[in-house]
């Protein structure tokens with residue numbers, strides 16, 4: 001049995017909006033938005049768990065709850081993120097490498113300040129530890145005397161990772177850390193995260209809006225839709241045989257080298273519904289090609305659908321029998337579908 005690094009249980013986060021004076025002045029209706037809606041999720045020790053879903057599905061909110069920078073409206077995070085030691089245990093890397101480092105401080109000053117603030121190493125060893133940290137993320141010691149503006153996006157993201165590692169966390173939450181980077185640079189940052197996980201035994205929650213990014217990095221994938229986790233599975237199994245139509249749609253939307261999609265039944269139309277007004281029954285039903293009357297009436301919970309696999313689809317079994325496009329997304333020509 002693998003150990004648990006962090007366990008989220010029944011986590012919900014709602015925001016009351018339209019209550020400010022400005023909103024009242026412009027007669028906006030006060031309303032409650034449910035950003036995260038009853039999520040149970042385990043991050044296991046030493047794994048890379050990917051959290052994937054469209055923009056607005058609640059990924060960043062869940063990440064903030066996990067690192068303790070916002071508290072859930074209901075539900076629990078264990079072990080609890082209170083106190084200085086607990087705050088150090090879980091560290092976050094953000095999407096935007098340009099705003100995540102203080103432009104007025106050298107890299108060395110940023111790292112040294114953290115090491116001193118948290119008493120990570122004896123004062124005499126601070127400089128050496130700064131060098132160790134930048135080496136760990138694949139940079140030379142001379143970067144310590146430079147300012148953030150002197151680095152490319154990819155280098156800044158390495159530095160943001162070094163900063164997160166300064167306080168010796170055992171959990172790293174990376175919120176779309178490669179989304180703002182050039183495609184050619186993305187792979188190098190993904191490789192770095194994979195290497196750090198192996199070398200340091202980190203547990204990683206890796207957030208992405210695109211499944212392709214996590215295919216070779218994650219051990220498991222949790223798919224989020226409108227505040228809910230709708231499928232969890234080991235990565236290879238998820239790609240080979242998704243058990244939720246939304247996962248299937250995300251897989252089918254991965255750009256292929258060959259022209260034309262093999263099956264556009266699952267193509268996602270338009271934007272997801274508003275989190276102010278979540279559809280009744282299965283929240284995916286307005287976009288789901290398999291929706292039935294039962295789907296419009298029943299809100300399906302996340303249930304086990306196989307060893308280590310969970311799905312919140314009433315017709316998960318039916319989906320298992322549908323043919324998939326090339327499971328490896330190889331650039332060879334695809335077989336025509338019958």
Ligand SMILES: Nc1ncnc2c1ncn2[C@@H]1O[C@H](COP(=O)(O)OP(=O)(O)O)[C@@H](O)[C@H]1O
Nearest residue numbers: 015033035054055056057058059060061062275
């Ligand atoms: N501080 C906030 N106040 C009000 N609404 C918020 C706040 N933070 C996030 N939301 C809303 O919660 C939903 C989920 O947002 P987020 O967690 O950022 O999703 P994602 O990271 O998947 O794009 C969105 O509809 C977003 O507008």
Ligand code: SF4
Nearest residue numbers: 282285288295313314
């Ligand atoms: S429960 Fe029904 S509407 Fe929801 S994802 Fe499954 S088939 Fe689609």
Ligand SMILES: [Mg+2]
Nearest residue numbers: 059060061175
């Ligand atoms: Mg986000």
